Amino acid sequence: MEPLRKTLEDANRGAVAIGHFNISDLATLKAVFEAARDLNVPVIVGASEGERQFMGVRQVAAIVRSLREEHDYPIFLNADHTHSLPSALEAAKAGFDWIVFDLSTLPFEENVRQTKTAVEALKALRPDILVEGEIGDIGSGSEIHDTAPDLQRGLTTPTEAKQFVQETGVDTLAPAVGNMHGMLKSMVAGETRKRLDIERIRAIKAATQIFMTLHGASGTDDDDLRQAIGAGITVIHINTEVRLAWRRGLDAALAKQPAEIVPYKLLPPVVDSVKHTVAARLVLFSTGRRARPAAR
Numbered sequence: 001m002e003p004l005r006k007t008l009e010d011a012n013r014g015a016v017a018i019g020h021f022n023i024s025d026l027a028t029l030k031a032v033f034e035a036a037r038d039l040n041v042p043v044i045v046g047a048s049e050g051e052r053q054f055m056g057v058r059q060v061a062a063i064v065r066s067l068r069e070e071h072d073y074p075i076f077l078n079a080d081h082t083h084s085l086p087s088a089l090e091a092a093k094a095g096f097d098w099i100v101f102d103l104s105t106l107p108f109e110e111n112v113r114q115t116k117t118a119v120e121a122l123k124a125l126r127p128d129i130l131v132e133g134e135i136g137d138i139g140s141g142s143e144i145h146d147t148a149p150d151l152q153r154g155l156t157t158p159t160e161a162k163q164f165v166q167e168t169g170v171d172t173l174a175p176a177v178g179n180m181h182g183m184l185k186s187m188v189a190g191e192t193r194k195r196l197d198i199e200r201i202r203a204i205k206a207a208t209q210i211f212m213t214l215h216g217a218s219g220t221d222d223d224d225l226r227q228a229i230g231a232g233i234t235v236i237h238i239n240t241e242v243r244l245a246w247r248r249g250l251d252a253a254l255a256k257q258p259a260e261i262v263p264y265k266l267l268p269p270v271v272d273s274v275k276h277t278v279a280a281r282l283v284l285f286s287t288g289r290r291a292r293p294a295a296r
């Protein structure tokens, strides 16, 4: 099974993106894995600090590893939005493939200093691990928001991106390019879509030549996502859409079977609902991808 870095290089070369989907439970993991397998594309599972706390850091790592080994399949695990070095080291020791070290709320110089320290500590422990840094403001909370933050103020510039990448030694970068965490009520209702600053993505890619991750992509205009991939985005994070599908699937299952108490009878519609959402995104992200050879 090829390592994560090779998977990103292949995606970058093929001008496609890898989907990254956050999970909090086994039903969601099952949905993400099945959707990826049906389409025969690599996939990344994310677990933020809150999601890891709920599932167990070592436990989620063990389950994802078991899928990868049993099916010889390129499914990877990312420690999403990790806010401290001890938390990052804990995930690295548990076997996560990738750490998003997010100190983007700190002043730029402090973010650079601490991210550099984290990269060195994580690589000393696990030379194969990938570390992502984040600059700019893309809000927080993959939830339904009433009002939109002012994204214009926190956009990443190519100059600071270049400086950040050079000084920290990160493997991947999460820029602020019009994306934001969570969705507005109007997006859930299908009335509005997030729009991306494609030229900014292209300029940051040209300045850094680094792998770039688009966070907070739920509710983004499909054509903007296609263009963002063409401009240099290699991984796309979807969380809120997954959570929304999970909730809708659960609501429907409970309404349809009000007396049912058996979890494995109630949860399959949740898996189907999430799988449908994940599959639609994976098809969009991997347009143009040649099908990889079937797993041996």
Ligand SMILES: [Zn+2]
Binding pocket: 080, 081, 181, 215, 216, 237
């Ligand atoms: Zn994120």
